[in-house]
Amino acid sequence: MANSKITQDIEMSKSFFQSLFEVSEGERIKNCIQCASCSGVCPFGHLMVFPPGNMIAHLRADMFNKLLATDTIWLCISCYACTQICPQKIPITAGLMTRTKEELVLAGNVPSELQQAFENSQRYGNVMGQSPRKRGEWAEGIEPKIPLMINKKSAEVLWFVGDYPSYHPRVASTSRSFAKLLSVLGIDYGILGPEEVSDGDSQRLAGEKGLFEMLADKNGKAFAKYEFSKIITTDPHSYNALKNVYPELGISYPVQHYSQFLSERIDQLKPLIKQELKARITYHDPCYLGRVNNVYEEPRNLLTLIPGVELVEMVHNHGSSLCCGGGGGGMWLDGFQWEKAHARTSEWRINEALQVEADVLAIACPYEAPRFEDAAKMNPKAAKLVVKDILELLAEAL
């Protein structure tokens, strides 16, 4: 057993193990029964040198240092499938996986694509490296005008727009749809425009906690300048950060995903949704709306408002939904993941939508339109499959 002694780093492994207890419910890791459900349910577990269950085994053997010499942990897309399936309710994603990525970031073991996203977030406040001054440009030319908080000072609700809904040309279409819906519902709202920066949640889950705190601090200061009763967002990742993590930093406001906000106004919305859409629609539960925050029915209720819609479920639905591949830094690891896996979860998901003969794949997260549309282009059978956010479908049905 001389070999195993060489590969042990008792001090490092023990201090890492201790650090996991700082995460909420973190001590549950002591109760791992090595059932390997986590490794089995992980979309990329079969490609990881150390899938989650195996990571825990190495931690217990004081050989965690071996993991830090590998890079397949970057295949983790923080989709919470492992956390959800764990019979011992160990916070695997929030604890083990995120803390391991933090160690890799500290050691400088960061794939270059991800490094770029981190550097952009730090310098420009958005992952794409776009001009911060242009954060509100998507709203130009829309009538009635999208109000900026800097002019209004107070509003009933503050709309936290997010990076992709602000800058990504495809996703900005979702933002315009939401603006239209807010307008017809007569909502008193405002956006921060250039005062807003990335919510930072996916950077946090990709191991850059310091960057997350820096971004949260900037957003917190912008929120504090204005009066509003709640925050609404079209992005489940922003929603997750604002609801579950910003409060730990003293930035605490009531927050809703648009599906919750609109569901509360369903009686007001119903008579306005008049255009028929004769289509089989299947809904993709975003990880950070469904599995992480337990919002499953509101998006479906909104879809069934549209006359003519037939809602069908894919094989993975609700809590077993298959991640689009964008979470936990996955948005900025496409090249890395392709190199390691030669597979994309988004392509598997498109296949599932085709299996139920859906006309439309409905989504509720800004990561998904570009990912699923790209994946659909890879599949000739998906030529007619339409990928649309629920907001776009609702706005078109007005």
Next chain:
Amino acid sequence: MNIIVAIKLVPDLVEELSIDADGTALDTTWMRLIINEFDDHAIEQGILLKESNGGQVTVIAPDAEGIDDMLFTAAAKGVDRVIKLTGNFGTTTNNHALGRALAAVIDTMQPDIVLTGVQAHNDLDGPTGPLLAEFIKRPYVGYVAGVKVDGGKAQIRKEYPGGLVADMEVTLPAVLGIQAAEKPPRYVPISKVRQAMKTTTIEEQEIQELTPEGGPTISRMFQPEAAERATMIEGSEDEIASRIVAILKEQGVF
């Protein structure tokens, strides 16, 4: 080994550039500065040399908005000493003046090797590296994409256009214009930068007088003129292909 890295900040092209009212300089209202990309590689190469050969890395930069953050980031990456040159550097790039200012400081530091980025997008009077080398009377090699130091000599990999490379030897001390570090510039997490802000002292060296001789005098700056030379070819695929072939023949391409 005493490794010195001379760097500068340049306008960040993420923000659109405009010309000021006088027409002779960039409007600084919205301009942000960022480290010259090649200088970032020079810092990385400096740290890699320290890791392989031991020694100390010093980064020297002229004062500019945002320079402190940049120097703290360099310190967090593993740079031992950071020096800021203070004084009035004006709004126009003058690498002759900058080269002399750097030379005055670097010459007294008895460097074994001096690294700079091979070029910067705002160089108007040639890159800093060869000027600095001239002012401290040391050899210069540019377009460097690999450095190994052994004793008093460095083995250099120099890149040429068309994918050609040359391996050459240079006697130290020498100035190298870095095209690319042997590894991409490393990422340093924010927590480490914050730590460096608490533990690093930025040394300031005042430059009494700049000597601009040899540098450019700007009489007027121009925005690039938008040309309308694109032609959209309409028609079926065959018609479009035939038209493209005809145009290429008209232009004498074949």
